[in-house]
Amino acid sequence: MLRFSSPALKACKRATFLTRPISTLHAKLTAHYIASGDSESDAASLAAQELGWLEAHARETSVNGWEEGLDGMVQEMIVEQKPLAYILGTGCISLALGHHLPPSTHVTAIDVAPSALTLAKENLARNPLPTGSTMNVVEANLFDDSAMGRLIEKRGFDLVVSNPPYITEEEYKTLPPSVKDWEDRGALVGPRDTSVVDASDDGLIFYRRIAALLPTLLDPATSSSSASREAPVVALEVGKGQAGSVVGMLEEKGLKGEVMDDPWGVGRCVLGYLR
Secondary structure, eight states, X not given: OOOOOOGGGGGGSSGGGSOHHHHHHHXXXXXXXXHTTOOHHHHHHHHHHHHHHHHHHHHHHOSSOHHHHHHHHHHHHHHHTOOGGGTSOOSHHHHHHHHHSOTTOEEEEEESOHHHHHHHHHHHXXXXXXXXXXXXXXXXXXXXXXXXXXXXXXXXXXXXXXXXXXXXXXXXXXXXXXXXXXXOHHHHTOOOOTTTSOTTOOSXXXXXXXXXXXXXXXOHHHHTOSGGGGSXXXXXXXXXXXXXXXXXXXXHTTEEEEEEEOXXXXXXXXXXXXX
């Protein structure tokens, strides 16, 4: 089971240390998790952890006072049963691959956010990979050439998987509060560095970067293997209407693109195969 934790909540492990308004919200969340089947102690611990994240987020984003913003977030969490995973990455994709791919799989998981990396390491400790498989959690910026060079200095990879930010600045402005108030902006829109942001603002900057890196990211031994042509070497989640453009990027690099639809018929995943 994945563990959602917060460095910001070290002082909130016990309800007796909480201020009166926070204590009331803690009691509400605790009761919610008890009703969902958690033990009293687990429910209290999880509620305290989540309140830490939500309070920090409310202080950063609320315009009408963080207390009011926090209260609204807690109410929405209880009504819509939103998990804390909406706020922070957990390493779950990397862990799932490590558990379901054949033994002796070696996974390298990268992220630019130290807090996300810390959580991924905690989850790896709680969900160790099968004997023979490994997972290395690395802090790296996809747009840093030197960081990418260090990442692949020994050998390339057999499979590249990413669920990158793909929301445009204009789309972000129209997102409902149920998304904007819960998900980290950087995980939705991407880099804020003006030297990196694509002037076209089409949400495809990460896909262009990944496509550009593929010749060095993919292991030459994989590229020369006939067996590798039966399975994808790239798998990318994409936004609505972006699949065709991303397929084009992969095909420019010599791969064969394939689109998988989500349950609502939207092209949501692009796979790249060796020709």
